[in-house]
Amino acid sequence: MTVAPEALALLREWLPGNEDPDRPRMQLATLDETGAPDVRTVLLSEWDETGLYLHTDANSRKVAQLTASPAVALDLLWPGFARQLVVQGTAERADPDEERSAYARRSPYLRQLAWQNTHELARAPREERERVWAEFQAEHDIGGLEPPATWIGYRVRPTRLTFWEANPAGPSHRVEFALAGGTWTRSDLPG
Ligand SMILES: Cc1cc2nc3c(=O)[nH]c(=O)nc-3n(C[C@H](O)[C@H](O)[C@H](O)COP(=O)(O)O)c2cc1C
Structure with a gap:
């Protein structure tokens, strides 16, 4: 199932492209x-017409x-509280190609962190963690690192998307798309 075409258009307008290194937080x-x-x-690793992806x-x-x-x-909250996107949905394992490409797009710091983010190292004193x-x-070669076996991705398939927008000249406003019985319904709601 893909998201409602109108919701897809809003995602395109609101979210940065998947190649943008400045990833939204959610x-x-x-x-x-x-x-x-x-x-x-x-981090929102990437998104497409089927959902939003995260890695952990x-x-x-x-x-x-x-x-x-x-x-x-x-x-997801935008700077200056200008916009908010709330998604309800179901998480499913991303496919292996998606997981690998998301890892390759992570910063060098985050590629390394995926290897060293362990309970064992977390228990060591700060100087020891920095030494390791x-x-x-x-x-x-951090640039050439492969993802560790613990690298895992999820796609969140939305069943509801709510786009909240501030309006200094009037009331804030929400546009909501809800999926029921295979059909998307749009509602306009108070902020
Ligand atoms: C700005 C920011 C971005 C983060 N991005 C991620 C991320 O993409 N994946 C991840 O696993 N943890 C990320 N974390 C760390 C998580 O918030 C969390 O502490 C960690 O994943 C453990 O969560 P859990 O114990 O609920 O599984 C991020 C933290 C911050 C503050």
Whole structure:
């Protein structure tokens, strides 16, 4: 299923292109094993007509939560509180080509972090973490790194997209697209 054509046009207008190195941040909400909500910030790695993609560590808490319950919400906020995009949907594993290309587009720092973001190193003192970090750089060509086995990507397939826009000259306004029974419906809502 692809998003409603009108919503796709708004995504094109609002989001940077996938090659833009300045990636938007988004809040990713999941459900934990007790049904309680959890949330954290991740980068929007890329998007297409089928959904929004994020990447993370397969050993992370969020991945355990997504495996148990793929229902998610995303919130993206624009500078100056000019715009907000809220997405409700279902997370599914991205395909291997997408995961590899997203890794290749990450900054050198984030490519290295994907290798060294471990519980073991997190427990070491700061000086030790910095020593191990520098040692890794001396031993590897960061530009040519392959993704670690723990690198994992998800596509969030939207079932609802809500575009909120500020308007200093009038009331803020939302345009919402909701998917039900295979059909997208548009609503105009108060901010
Ligand atoms: C601006 C910003 C961007 C982040 N981007 C990511 C990301 O793209 N992927 C990721 O796994 N963690 C990212 N993090 C770290 C997460 O917020 C979080 O601390 C980490 O993924 C562990 O989350 P979890 O324990 O809920 O799985 C980012 C943090 C910040 C502040």
